[in-house]
Amino acid sequence: MSVIARLREDLANARRRDPAVRSSAEVLLGYSGLHAIWAYRVAHRWWRAPGLKLAARLLSQAARAATGVEIHPGARIGRRFFIDHGMGVVIGETAIVGDDVMLYHGVTLGGKSGGRGKRHPTIGDGVVVGAGAQILGDITIGAGSVVGANAVVVHSAGPASVIVGIPGVARPRKGATGSAAVGAADTDAEAWLDPAIYI
Structure with a gap:
């Protein structure tokens, strides 16, 4: 995928995800979460x-200063990623x-150990984090899951889970079964909105 195509996809995704958006220009100029993703x-x-790790780290720190979002350049992030409101998000090196x-704002995908191996979470496709x-440590949050606001998650959860509490406890999502639990429909607001998790 070309750079321009990726930028357009990110813009379209932000417009789809945020009902407050009025124009692509507004997203392009005013969405710090999107700016952080592009950086x-x-x-x-x-x-x-080869030889550009320092430059990458400095760019990530400049983006952090400008957007309030810190994403380590070593993290691996897929397509159509969206950070709503941005501020305070931290994503570690091996995430x-x-x-x-x-x-959403204030989310941490962090580590629990000082080792140099995989120490940050793996987040499956279509996950929403309140x-x-x-979410701490080398754990996996299965595809199509929802993590409730202010949850502290230190254990893996299977696909189509709802994880709430401190420490986070996973339960199956209502109405989610098999492969139908994962996919584009799960990213729509109506599919994951549940007042019990306070997102």
Whole structure:
């Protein structure tokens, strides 16, 4: 996918995800979460190139200062990723984030150990993470899951789970069965909105 096609996809995704959007120009100029994602995509490319790790790290820190979102350039993030409101999001170096994932403000995808191996979470496709949630350690959140606001998640959860509480406890999503639990429909507001999880 070309750079221009990726930018257009990210813009279209932001418009689809946020009902407050009035125009692409508004998103392009005013959405710090989107700016952070674009800076990450450049920094990640540099991170993988010989001799550019320092430049990648400096770009990620400049993006953090400008947007309030810190994404380590070593993290692996899929397509149509969206950060709503942006501020306070932290994504660690070994985090893996699938396609069609949405994070709200204050989310941390962090580590629990000082080791140099995989120490950050893996987030499956179509996951929604509520404001202030902390997902910590080398754990996996299955595709199509929802993490409630302010949950502290330290254990893996299977696909199509709802995870709430401190520590986070997973339960199956209502009406989610098999492969039908995962997919584009799960990223629509009506599919994941549940007042009990306070997103």
